[in-house]
Amino acid sequence: MLKKYNWAILGCGWIAEIFASDLRTLDNAVLYAAASRNIDKAKRFAKDFGFQKAFGSYEEMLQDENVDIVYIASPHSFHYKHTIMSLKYKKAVMCEKAFAINSKEVKKMIKTSKQEHTFLMEAFWTRLVPTFQRVLSIIESKELGDLKMVQSDFMFHAPFDERSRLYDLNLGGGALLDIGIYPVFTALQTLGNPENIVANVIKSPTGSDQHIDIIFEYNEDRRAYLRAGFMNDAPNFSIFHFEKGTVQISREMNCPILIKTEEGIQELKEDDGAGFGYYFEASHVMECLDKGYIESPILTNQFSLNLIQTLDEIREKINVVYPNHD
Ligand SMILES: NC(=O)c1ccc[n+]([C@@H]2O[C@H](COP(=O)([O-])OP(=O)(O)OC[C@H]3O[C@@H](n4cnc5c(N)ncnc54)[C@H](OP(=O)(O)O)[C@@H]3O)[C@@H](O)[C@H]2O)c1
Known part of the structure; x- marks a missing residue:
């Protein structure tokens, strides 16, 4: 029992x-x-x-x-x-x-x-959802060759409100820590740590990051293009570009994984359950x-430390500082 x-x-x-x-x-x-x-x-x-x-x-x-x-x-x-x-x-x-x-x-x-x-x-939570686990297994299997590029977005429209958790720096407000963390997580999990990071920001009147564009540059020809922000809604896909095709997943639960190769488009469906995941x-x-x-042996604290260190590095580039913490 x-x-x-x-x-x-x-x-x-x-x-x-x-x-x-x-x-x-x-x-x-x-x-x-x-x-x-x-x-x-x-x-x-x-x-x-x-x-x-x-x-x-x-x-x-x-x-x-x-x-x-x-x-x-x-x-x-x-x-x-x-x-x-x-x-x-x-x-x-x-x-x-x-x-x-x-x-x-x-x-x-x-x-x-x-x-x-x-x-x-x-x-x-997304690390443990079956759809994402399947993407990791596709990468590991090399069935589509090497992973070359990742595009990942997380955007939604949240009009500016200085009292909102999303914009108040005293509550850790800002697109990067709130939702940009997901695209960053996706790139780190699939391509690993970048050699160099480029980041551009649009700031809100509180000085928080309202929208952020990030490029992770890796050795050879690999790249990750990541976007997050509160300025507009978006389809919010992650697309993984391999040598022999692309794999697309949605942020929505229970959406099929779309695999596009020379042979056509294949839909894979994982069971992400009936709730929110x-x-x-x-x-x-x-x-x-x-x-x-x-x-956890899957979501290790070392991974979480690596993730927050990457977010620190991005924040330094866009000059977002949290009073009483940094
Ligand atoms: N995993 C996900 O998908 C996901 C989605 C959304 C948010 N989150 C994360 O969950 C956390 C909470 O987000 P949320 O959207 O649930 O926020 P929220 O609705 O504002 O709730 C946060 C709660 O924290 C408590 N709290 C304690 N001190 C507070 C303070 N000084 N000001 C405001 N609230 C305070 C409050 O609970 P009491 O009033 O009951 O004490 C409040 O209801 C964030 O870190 C966010 O990144 C995760």
């Missing part, structure tokens, strides 16, 4: 709702606690999604010895603080992306996980805990 784990949500915002609705579908996940800075909000969230307990303070929730795993869903600028606090209470942590504001913070989070001998993983990461965390791991 599967061991059951008591999950707690830290921060009852937008993504926490989506994650909680996927968590409900896992037999070994117990929806145990919802923690908000506001008890009424926590109670409402707990009632809506079926959590057993509600807490009006994050720390009170962490003091509950029955909590096994904390899902941190606060804004990025609080990920460092909330992760360290949770690990010190010996709670396994799955923390939303961006893992923290910069690599200085992520290094300390990883160090604390090791010191406390307690599980830590970035909630980089967040159950794969939650299930993976519980598998890791079943095995006594303190980090």
